[in-house]
Amino acid sequence: MTMDRRRRSTGHGEDENVVLLGRDAERAVFDRMLAAVDTGESRVLVVHGAPGVGKSALLRYAEHAAAGMQILSAVGVESEMELAYATLHQLCAPLLSRLEQLPGPQRAALETVFGIRAGDPPERFLVGLAVLTLLSSSSEEHPLLCVIDDAQWVDQASLQVLGFVARRLLAESVAIVFGVRERPKELFGLAELEITGLRDADAHTLLDSVTHGRLDRQVRDRIVTETRGNPLALLELPHGLTVTQMAGGFGLLRADTLPGRIERSFLTRISALSEPARLLLLIAAAEPVGDPVLVWGAADRLGLTPKETLAEGVQEWLSLDAHVAFRHPLVRSAVYRSASSVDRRAAHLALAEVTDPQADPDRRAWHRASATASPDESVAAELERSADRAQARGGLAAAAAFLQRCAALTEDTSRRAERSVAAAEATLQAGDLDVARRFAEVADRAAQNELQHVRAQLIRSRIIFAAGLNQEAPPLLLRAAQRLEPFDMDLARETYLVAWGAAALLAVHSDSLRTISEAARALPARAGAPRAVDLVLEGCALLVTEGRAAAMPVLQQALAALSNPSANDALIWVWVANGISAAVWDEQAMRVLVGRVVEQARAAGALAELPFSLTSLGIAISWTGDFTATDVIVTEIKDVCAATGVPIAPHVELRLSALRGRAAEAEALIAATTEEAGASGQLMGVTVAHWAAAVLYNGLGRYEQALAAAEVCTQMAELWVSVWALPELIEAAVRADDTDVARAALQDLTEATAPSGTDWALGVLARSRALVSKDGAENLYCEAIERLGRTELRPELARAHLLYGEWLRRGRRRGEAREQLRTAYEMFVSIGMEAFAERARGELVATGERIGNRTIEASSGEELTAQERQIALLVRDGLTNPEIGTRLFLSPRTVEWHLRKVFAKLSITSRRQLGDVLPPSEHASTPQ
Template identity: 50%
Template sequence: MRAAGVESEMEIAYGGLHQLCGRLGERLSDPRYEALTTAFGISSGQPPDRFVVGLAVLNLLTEVAEGKPLICLIDDAQWLDRISAQTLAFVARRLLAERVAIVFAVRAPEDSRELAGLPELDVRGLGYSDARALLDRSITVVVDEHVRDRFVAETRGNPLALIELPGAMPAGQVAGGFGLPVVRPLARRIEDGFVRRLQPLPSETRRLLLTAAAEPVGDAPLLWRAAERLGIEPGAAAVAESAGLIEIGARVRFRHPLIRSAVYRAASGEDRRSVHLALAEATDGRRDPDRRAWHNAYAAVGLDEPVAGELEGAAARAQSRGGVAAAAAFLARAAELTPGPGRRAERTLAAADAKFRAGEPDAAYDLLAAAEIGPMDDLQRARLARLRAQIVFAHGRGSEAGPLLLDAANQLEALNDPAARETYLEALGAAIFVGRLGSLRGIQEAAEAARAARPAVPPPGSMDLLLDGMATRFTAGYAAAVPQLRKALEAFRQEAQTNEVTLLRWLWLACPVAPEPIAPDLWDDDAWHELAGRAVKLARGVGALGVLPMALSYRAGVHLHAGEFAAAAALVTEAEAIAEATGNAPLGYTRLLLAAWRGEEAPAMRLVEAQIKDATLRSEGRALGLAAHVTAVLYNGLSRYDLALGAARQACEHEDLGFFGSSLAELIEAAVRSDDAESAAEALRQLEDRTLAAGTDWALGILARSRALLAGGRQADALYQEAIDRLGRTRIVVQHARAHLLYGEWLRREQRRQDARWHLRLAHERLSEIGATAFAERAGRELAATGATARSRTVERRELLTAQEAQIAHLAADGLTNQEIGTQLFLSRHTVEWHLRKVFTKLAISSRKQLNAPLIDAVSPISAG
């Protein structure tokens, strides 16, 4: 199967993918491929997520290859429309056990950005002797040896250049060496050679070639219909085919893509417009309205409102198919053709917004500047200000984005636009994101402005409640905000059950004010578990890989605190793989916490140092707070309390949303062990304000444990027991095990060795089971000090599963079919089967019925350690 990128069709969403898969009409009628037919405009429906489309392509190619192996050849991939390139690269990265190969050809390494991470073969030129031999066959006149050497050197052994360049020059120039340009790129020089070969051809032949060059799909019937409108006789094709430039059969093919670009480049503007007009007239407007609109746009002379309207309609259709980049291109061209200044500014602003959402902030910024020139009403200017602020935040996430978003929110509020409250929340989120790297009053200023905003129209939605709660949190304090934030969290839980868009919407916000990080800030493990689980299920279900890594990261945090390190590691690995495949920044938060809890100093600190460097470059102050928190956890586990205390102090210098309370608890433990009672008491005072307001078993359990560290006698004993009791009623297994550890340590110091042994042995076993190595070793040392010996854990010597194998094994154990597992993990059924065969071999089993969680976890990459 073949496809080729075409420069003039780079803006049409799924154009390249349609070339490759569009001819499989019978297979596409299968309901499993509905996302593809919607993307191609064959059927109507909800806009498909581009990664659902990717999974459909993966399954389609796998099905085609069941009969015999399949090779997909993608030529000139640098000219594929962006969404086709991303989709095909997504598929290529998942080819493992399938009998499918995808080969992309690009002109230069810098053209392969969308294909990053795929195996590469750098196709170099011929060696000197082979290049000379080929050149000798191409040159029919006597040529000076030095000229031959120069030909070989300048072409760098490129076979096409060695064949085409000599034939494109007069014999005298070849023989004397006078026709060898030295400054123009090789591809352009080859094109020039083709241009010279076009000049002797009849005008009708050149016009037919131009029509074929402007029609990128290779649709022969369409070419002939357009040629008829241009008055071109069928005999014109014979001349072009005899010249070896083109083949016209069931499909139109140029001998080389450079011939196509040479034909198009050599034509006059008038000739190009006439050809595009003929192609537009020959294109069925009902079956392919977008390509018809695009040809009309190329044919337009000057301003043209009907064509601009046609393009606007094409943009809406592209948007409905998930083609954001195509919608942006249609809107930008529509704006260029719009005669009315006001309408032109409106379309330019819409194009800027589409460009931004398509991941092209630079182009969006240029369009904003163009829109600003035209007449705009106050509402349009406010929306322009918001978009500009969003672009600034996306570019650098620095401190300047927050004030710009605040100003835009104020403008929108003055105009009674409902988007004002959402913009206030964006401004507050940007300030929280910058955190300690912003101004000291940055967050408070944003919160005060949000609190003063006009109230929501009753009844308030989850976003309105969240805005009010977050504004209160940073103006009146944590305790005052808890009731409002709890209402917001409950509203999110209820809305997420009936309105899936709510959850995805706030995942897309990609900042700390999403509901998932609010839940641990309120010490609400039930809400955290429910919301994070639902977010993963929803993101998987709709194939929203843009937000799935974030959902997986939140869910991994739930597993980590539940002591399920293997499950957390599997989700982190999946999140990182998807982020890499989609070109998004990886989310390293849970990976850092996993490293800290495992207690391996060198690997953990390498991750921390990388996080600090990356966060500083991106002005992500909250990530710096997390790095300090992680370091405190690490060194408390390793019993190096002086280092833990220094890190915890850094973490608590700024009230980072989501883990400030946990950092206070780490500081208290480190300070008590470092004999710094004053620091411990001050941190305890802050922790009391938060945990008493939250009032959950998780919060009150951590508070009781922290108070016990500063207490003595019967009071300490009662507080430790309260901590163990409360934390035992939560999902926070790691902290429950640490409560047993701290109580056992205290009991040993109180000379109550028998009681100490029970708690220390329990702590050692649980911490060892979950893979918290440093804390487990700390419990083991304390146990040895009581005169007892820690029971060693023996792990059967089996080959470890990979993270993905463990994840697939767990899903299979839960009863999912191979197809269902593949859909969840964006893999083909064959790849799932291949992984399961390896799992069966490693576990020495022969049936899915023998799979169970303890067996899998025993040889998972984390638990087995």
């Protein structure tokens, strides 16, 4: 790779207009990318390869070739990796004037993370959606090229957001190009271009161009082989070796040492500079934003003059114009790493002194910390304040870094214990469990009183719980809760609930769960009105110690408290809240509560939590038989999981396939879920899988298999889904002539449902009692139909009609049976429950009625892709393109692109026509 010396002005300082040797294929990739963006498409490319191989030069080529495009650029800086959103701010700074055009929540998110306003921490993916909207809006005026070089040094928050944005681009005139040594996990799955060394012929040409004098052919071949055609290594080689060494081939190193060899070559040449020039380079290496005012201000602090002479002395390495930029990133790292600790501290101190404490307090604090070799309370306090701001901006990793350094610089032992707990807490939230554990141990060793020891134990217990479901976590959390009681009873109660939840999720937990429940019951009454979390804890503890009848009144109060929109603090316990609504058999409260949580998560862009809330909502809506809405939720769960890279068990998809009666699809999901959940001790997953199997096989009339699945499910100690499986067990046992099992299950179902008094509970109980009853079955079936008819649980109502019809037919009351079976059949067909519909059709035929084997018809949108269908349904329900984009984490332009394809496939021309060609849905866009 050779470069001419013609310069052009760019958005980030002076750069060189490059002529690339031997890179025709790579240039063609960039040319095609830019051509596609010019036509309104989006492109993403991750350019990766070893240091010195030419990635940066190719990125500069892309910028030069992007004639007429807007160019946004950013460079990762190693010393800035702990500052959340630092690189994102670099990239988006030229677009900040457009923030007013963003929807309110998105604008607030970006203003918060960029320090323009104070506010609560925005979710990482809401920030991503805001950046996506910002880039999409900007590209409507001119196509946009975003270049992020040295992505291996981009802060984690920025990299996660940029990876999210890159995966959501589709129909925008935007290209994003990353230059990186090795692809980080945040960029996996994106289009990539690996840059390797030059071909031998090109490498020989480049070597010849920088070699003064002839080289023996064998020596030249060896040089090319050992450098593996690395362009920078070939260019730097003459600077690192004498003429005789070159001629003799001495002193060459293996290719795997090239980065170090190139850096040493740089340092050899830099060492010839004057001491002030070297110190100026160090200041520039320590200053991450490339601000010449800061660099020269720090230089003045250290007495580096005259400016003109210094600038001339470093111009081979550093551009000091409108933006400070190193000619090659390895120069920055070489200069910084090779400097003495004394010089590095001096450079950081000078930079801290010239950094505005009002405009950039966090970077100033970081410079001060880097300049400090021993404990210093003033620096530690400043870091502590910066950690609060980093947390407010959503930078959990940055907050953890500030708090870790804060704790290390704290001299007072008691205060170090407090700050180490805070560091462990932030580090746990950032996901670095090993480091969090170390700081928890530091906190315990430094603790000066019992409360500090307790707080250290609590965070250690939470770290163990976060590390995975295991038998160790519940007793540790219980002990932490007990030790907290004398100091903070509210926190103690919350910790008891965490311990209870940890025990409830484990496959073998009955002893721990009872112990925790008994300890919670023994707590003194809370002064004042109970909080939602207090009621949840009391109800859950009663559920284990006294049974459902005793727990039901408290659980109903807890559910009412959780349903209050002002109970935001309780929404942390969504899984418990959903369990409570199941325990009290209140299907409407279940949909309202979980639906509100989902809407809040969508509005906040909380993609990390959203799949779990969507799973609860999908299960809740599946009870209503609205498979269209449930399908939309399944698609959204998959979209969100794809965006975050975090998989989730397919509980909703499994439930849906079982209700539909699609044996092959359902059995595959059941087997996979059972295996994965069983291997990881996820009791809930195993229970859901067996519950789905019981539903599937009852629909198919394979009662022995349904009985086996339901027995496994109900014999588990899980507290929620196993109860839902009891009606399946009763039906399967009756049909398999196992009345003893049916009667025992009915007793369990009675204890679980009777105390609630809801139509759902009593309707299912009446239907199940009718199956077992010898006398009075008809009245019970009629009661079940009446009660379930007052709910929105259409599948349960249809099954009541089916069972009543089957009972009537067996009693030779064919006319009445036909009426019930026909109702059941029509309901099953309209819902989409194929297996149960076929079962009802078979019963109808047995009554002598002639009925065709109706296939459940596909909707008009069957030919649509899952995402197209999802968008079409949301448009039909009245959502605008921006609203859909916010929900699905797409830009409005991408939504419009999908919608045009929907119109073409359905042969319609307007949004209004979607209501005529798509099936009705009561829950597609807004939970009830």
